[in-house]
Amino acid sequence: MSITTFAELSLSEGINKALEEMGFTTPSPIQAQAIPVLLEGRDVVGQAQTGTGKTAAFGIPLIEIIDPEMKKVQGIILCPTRELAEQVMGEIKKLSKYTKDVRVVAIYGGQSYDRQIKAIRDGVQIVVGTPGRVIDHIDRGTLKLENIKMLVLDEADEMLNMGFRDDIETILSETAEADRQTVLFSATMPKPIQDIARKFQKDPVVIKVTREELTISTITQKYFEVRDEYRTEAITRLITANAFANVIVFCNTKMKVDNLVDELNAKGVLAEGLHGDMQQAQRNNVMGKFKEKRVQVLVATDVAARGIDVDNLEAVINFDLPMDEESYVHRIGRTGRAGKLGSAFNLVTGRKDQRKIQDIERFTKATIEKGTIPTLSEIKDIRRKKFQGYMQEYVATNNLDEAIASVMEFGENGISAETLAAALLNMHQAWKHVDVSDNIELRQGSGDRREGGRSERGGERESRFGRDRDSGRGDRNGRSSDRFERSGSRERTSSFSNDRPERGDRPERGGDRGDRRAPSDRPTDPNTVRLFINLGREQNVRPGDIVGAIAGEARIPGRDIGQIDIYDKFTFVNVPNEHVDPIIRSMKNNTIKGHKVNIEVAK
Ligand code: ADP
Ligand code: MG
Secondary structure, eight states: OOOSSSGGOOOHHHHHHHHHHOOOOOOOOOHHHHHHHTTTTOEEEEETTTTHHHHHHHHHHHHOOTTOOSSSEEEEEOOOOOHHHHHHHHHHHHHTTTTOEEEEEEEETTHHHHHHHHHHHTTTTTEEEEEEHHHHHHHHTTSSTTTOEEEEEHHHHHHHTTOHHHHHHHHHHTTTTSSEEEEHHHHHHHHHHHHHHHHOOOSSSSEEEEESSGGGGEEEEEEOOOOOOHHHHHHHHHHHHHOOSSEEEEEHHHHHHHHHHHHHTTTTTTTTEEOOTSSHHHHHHHHHHHTTTSOOOEOOOOHHHTTOOOOOEEEEEEEEEOSSHHHHHHHHTBOOOOOEEEEEEEEOHHHHHHHHHHHHHHOOOOOOOOEOHHHHHHHHHHHHHHHHEEEHHHHHHSSHHHHHHHHHHHTTTTHHHHHHHHHHHHHHOGOOSSOOSSSOOOOTTOOOTOOOEEEEEEGGGGGOOGOOTTTSSOOTTOOOHHHHHTTTOOOOOOOOSSSOTTOOGGGSSSSOGGGOOTTOTTTOOOTEEEEESSSOOOGGGGHHHHHHEEEEEEOOGGOOOOEEEEEEOEEEEEEGGGGGGHHHHHTTTOOETTTTTTEEOOO
């Protein structure tokens, strides 16, 4: 039976009304298949791509089976991050808007227990939460499970990636007696998830909705050998040499996302980060900028990229190789869509990464060619050619009479037109704006100690990388990511390993980093100040120049810079209060594109 309308699903009046208001006219394939089966009371394993409407696929039946009279928790949805929990709660709220007396709450770490306990006591029926906090409530006795009718694992693969396996199993075991449906949704189905399904589900209906085949033929896949410490440099060069203006770079941890964003901005590459701990408003802000091409590079973790719908990217670059082959396919599937050409670039350090590349090649049945990072002189060449093209256009479309007269005058004073042009060129930042470092041997030298990731770990060396126990750790001679460990970071995304994070050390409590970012492009925001800069379109100023100059000179993260409005003769830029003084101080007497900057607080 193929269902093409919501009407065919015979949903309640309240849900239908909500769907209408939400603008959902036809069920997505995963909804069409999962909803009837869930309404029958069956367990479900649902696999479908990001953005295919999985939330409503379990949310609608969950709302339908809730007994609104009973003021007890009847449904639990587990999500990997607080951000996703909020998102799911929001969707369920909308779906249940016209279903009387159904209430939902999101519970996650970093939020006061009291509020959550009160909400639960006040009779919510649906709890959306991160596994750690849900367990805490179970342990405290504030969350009772005996009336659970449905338990949903949303983004199950990601939860396992984040080390929640034990927590999930605990919750599943503790609810085992309740006569409940167990529902599992995931974009990928690695073995640990199948294990959980086998162990905790009753005769599940497996629903798999695969997107149209990955059009790998239109994607140029390459890998680049690079030393760990030069990854940022390599990314900068690849982006610059290819003049990418719309690319996603994937990192495996939130901390790496933040670091890379800072480093790219410092090099004049316009980048913003996206990770699971950011608030919805911030994510929307970043995504808006990216879609409008005001941001060149989006640096993201897998989990953050889940919630976003961008495709037809010019390129996907893996700063870190993903944890498993399927994630690779999901990552690079965002480029080369609809017959367009795309690039998938991978940075590779050491043998372990090489093995991953081979695993990916086997999995995708495609060849990933070895590429070379462009040298500085190649990049200069490319930029010079671009600049020449730009100048040709400029000369063809502008009246230069007055300027030529001025050049003649220089000639009379002993400065030839050639010398003058060269001087101006030097002052002009456009063709040398991005700061790629000179003379760096990006590749690993053969005698390099890092090359031979010799098997300190013996037996584990040959493990398939999806389950490699130490992937994501600083196994490479205890270097690289060991600084993440030392700094006590919770942000390391472990692979499907047993190394469950310690209690109180769970991912969702990690970096609150997102929170300190004011949504700085709202001019009405009291924390934001609007600055006036005396340069604009006529000086060929672009948003990247402003961000590059401010981030580079005042040493503030590019992402703190808010809306930029460029007019013909001047520019307005919104920045957070606390950065105003350093920015004005450092920009005074500086130049952008060779033009002296005058900057002040806008009146
Ligand atoms: P997933 O969990 O599969 O990544 P979501 O449930 O987050 O996807 O849904 C992605 C987006 O699609 C959301 O904005 C959601 O509101 C919207 N959506 C879901 N189902 C439908 C539908 N049947 N018609 C229109 N939009 C839908
Ligand atoms: Mg989802």
